[in-house]
Amino acid sequence: MEKRHVWWDFFVRWLKSAGLFSAMILFILGQGGLVQAADEGYAGPEACAMCHEELATNFAKTVHGQKADSRTPAAKHACETCHGPLAAHVNSGGDKGTVRRLGKDTNLSVSEINATCMECHQKGKEALWDSSTHAAKGLTCTTCHSIHGGHDKFLVKDVERDVCFQCHGTIRAQLQRTSHHPIREGKITCTNCHNPHGSVAPHQISANTINEKCYECHAEKRGPFLFEHRPVVEDCTICHTPHGSSYGKLLVKKVPYLCQSCHSNSRHPGTLYARDAANPGTNTYLSSKMSNRPLYRACLNCHTNIHGSNHPSGKTFTR
C-alpha cells in the first residue's frame, strides 16, 4: 500500500504540473476505473482528494479529520463515513446519483440525515435530541452545522446567536429592549441557558429547572433565606422575562403593577382607588379620607429584599 501512495502522489503531481491531470483521469476512466471497489464499494480515503482537493485539505484540519482519534470519521471510512461507499461515484467521474448528499439538494430524509451524525453523537449534549422541540419541528443537524463551512463547532455562521436568529426573530427583537441579558454584547450566549439539542427541562433549558439555571450566574438569589418570597422560590420567570424587557431589570411588568398582580388586597394597597369600606358606594380617593394615590407605589423603596430576607425583622422583606 505505502509504496503505491508515494508513487501515486508523485505521479499526480507530475501530471498536474504538466496540465495533464484531467486528461489522464478521463483516459483511466476509459480503461475501466480509477479505483478497485474494495469491501462494500468504498473507494478509500485518498480517492476523493483527486477531484475535491480543497474540501479534503480543509477537512483534514477539523476534529473529524483527525485519524489518530479512533472515534472520528477520518479513522473510519473518512469522507465515505457520511457520504456512503463511493467507488461507483469515483469511477463514473462524479455521478451524483450514488452519493449520500447532506446539503441543500439532499436526496435523504430528515431522519436519514440525523442518523448519519447520531451514529457517533448519541451521547453527551445530543443525547436527548429525539425528544427535543427542534427535532419535532423537523430540524436536522445540518440546519445549524456545516461540516465543510469552516466555522467554529461546524456552525453555519461565525457567531452562534446568528445561527439562532435565522429563525428566532422575536427573540432578536426582544434583545433590543433597554433591559436585556447581554447577549448581543457577546457576554453570554443562547447556549449558556439553552441546549438546542434538547433537555429534560421545558423550553430546552440546559438545567433541571429554570431556577437552577438562573442560580448558575445569580448565586446570591439562591438563599437559603429565613424569609422566602414564594414566587421567587417557585420560578424566576414569574417576574422576569429572560431575553429583554422595556420595564427595567428584565421585569415582566412595571412596579407596582407587578406586585399588585398578586397583592392588590394588601393593607396598604397601591391601587389608585381602593374601595372605602366606611363609605359604601365610594372609594378612598373620592372620600379623600386616605387617598393612597401618591403613596406606597414604589413598593421597592421599603420592600428592598424582594428575593428573600435573612434579617430577623425581615418578614416583609424590608431593610
Ligand code: HEC
Ligand atoms: C473523478 C472526480 C471525482 C472523484 C474522484 C470524486 N468526486 Fe465527488 N463529485 C465529482 C463531481 C464532478 C461532482 C459534481 C456532480 C454534479 O454536480 O452532478 C461530485 C459531487 C460530489 C458530491 C455531491 C455534491 C452535492 O451536490 O451535494 C459529494 C458529496 C461528493 N462528490 C463526494 C465525493 C467523495 C466523498 C469522494 C471520494 C470517495 C468523491 N466525491 C470523489 C467528482 C469526483
Ligand code: HEC
Ligand atoms: C464516525 C463518527 C462521527 C460521525 C459520523 C460524526 N461525528 Fe461529529 N465528531 C466525532 C468526534 C469523535 C468528534 C470529537 C468529539 C470530542 O472531541 O469529544 C466530533 C465532533 C463534532 C462536533 C464538535 C466540533 C468542535 O469544534 O468541537 C460537532 C459540532 C459535530 N461533531 C457534528 C457532527 C455532525 C453534524 C455530524 C453529521 C453530519 C457528525 N458530527 C458526524 C465523530 C463523528
Ligand code: HEC
Ligand atoms: C438549532 C441548532 C442546532 C441543531 C439543530 C444541532 N446543533 Fe449541535 N450545536 C449547536 C450549537 C449552537 C452548538 C455550540 C454550543 C454548544 O456546544 O452547546 C452545538 C454543538 C454541538 C456539538 C459539540 C458539543 C460539545 O460537547 O461541545 C456537537 C457534537 C453537536 N452540536 C452535534 C449535533 C448533532 C449530532 C445534531 C443533530 C442531531 C445537532 N448538533 C443539531 C446548534 C445545533
Ligand code: HEC
Ligand atoms: C461528518 C460527515 C461528513 C464527512 C466525514 C464529510 N462530509 Fe462532505 N458533507 C457533509 C455535509 C453535512 C454536507 C452538506 C454541506 C455542509 O454541511 O457543509 C457535505 C457536503 C459535501 C459536498 C458538497 C457541498 C460542497 O461544499 O461542495 C461535497 C463535494 C463533499 N461534502 C465532499 C466531501 C469530501 C471530499 C469529504 C472528505 C474529505 C467529506 N465530504 C467528508 C458531511 C460530511
Ligand code: HEC
Ligand atoms: C431552522 C429554524 C431554527 C433555528 C436555526 C433555530 N431554531 Fe429554535 N426553534 C425553531 C422552531 C420552529 C421552534 C418551535 C417554535 C417556537 O418556539 O418558536 C423552536 C423552538 C426553540 C426553543 C423553545 C423550545 C421549547 O420547547 O419551548 C428554544 C429555546 C430554541 N428554539 C432555541 C434555539 C437556539 C438557542 C437556536 C440557535 C442555536 C435555535 N433555536 C435555532 C426553529 C429554529
Ligand code: HEC
Ligand atoms: C439567561 C438565560 C437565557 C438566555 C441567554 C437565552 N434564553 Fe431563551 N429562554 C430562557 C428561559 C428561562 C425561557 C423560558 C421562559 C420564558 O420564555 O419566559 C426561554 C425561552 C425561549 C424560547 C421559547 C419561548 C419564546 O419566548 O418564544 C425561545 C425560542 C428562546 N428562548 C430562544 C433563545 C435564543 C435564540 C437565545 C439567544 C439569542 C436565548 N433564548 C437566550 C432563558 C434564556
Ligand code: HEC
Ligand atoms: C450565563 C450566566 C447567566 C445566566 C444563566 C442568567 N443570567 Fe441574568 N445576567 C447575567 C449577566 C452577565 C447580566 C448582566 C449583569 C451586568 O450587566 O452587571 C445579567 C443580568 C440579569 C438581570 C438584571 C438586568 C438589568 O437590566 O439590570 C436580571 C433581572 C437577570 N439577569 C435575571 C436572570 C434570570 C431570571 C435568569 C434565569 C432565567 C438569569 N438571569 C440567568 C448572566 C446570567
Ligand code: HEC
Ligand atoms: C416577585 C417578583 C420577582 C421574582 C419571582 C424574582 N425577582 Fe428578581 N427582581 C424583582 C424586582 C422587582 C427586581 C428589581 C429590583 C430593583 O430594581 O431594585 C429584581 C431584580 C433582579 C436582579 C437585578 C438586581 C439584583 O438584585 O441583582 C436580578 C439579577 C434578579 N432579580 C434575579 C432573579 C432571580 C435569579 C430570580 C429567581 C431565583 C428572581 N430574580 C425572581 C422581582 C422578582
Ligand code: HEC
Ligand atoms: C406571583 C404572585 C406574587 C407577586 C408578583 C409578588 N408577590 Fe409578594 N408574595 C406572594 C406570596 C404568595 C407571598 C406569601 C404570602 C403568605 O405567605 O401569606 C408573598 C409575600 C410577600 C410579602 C410578605 C407578606 C407577609 O405577610 O409576610 C411582601 C412584603 C411581598 N410579598 C411584597 C411583594 C412586592 C413588593 C412585590 C413586587 C415587587 C411582590 N410581592 C410580588 C406572591 C407574589
Ligand code: HEC
Ligand atoms: C413606605 C414604605 C412602604 C411602601 C412604599 C410599601 N410598603 Fe408594603 N409594607 C411596609 C411595611 C413597613 C410593612 C409591614 C407592616 C407591618 O408589619 O405591620 C408592609 C407590609 C406589606 C405587606 C404584608 C402585609 C399586608 O399588608 O398584607 C405586603 C403584601 C406589602 N407590604 C406589599 C406592598 C406593595 C405591593 C407595595 C407597593 C404597591 C408596598 N407594599 C409598598 C412598607 C411599605
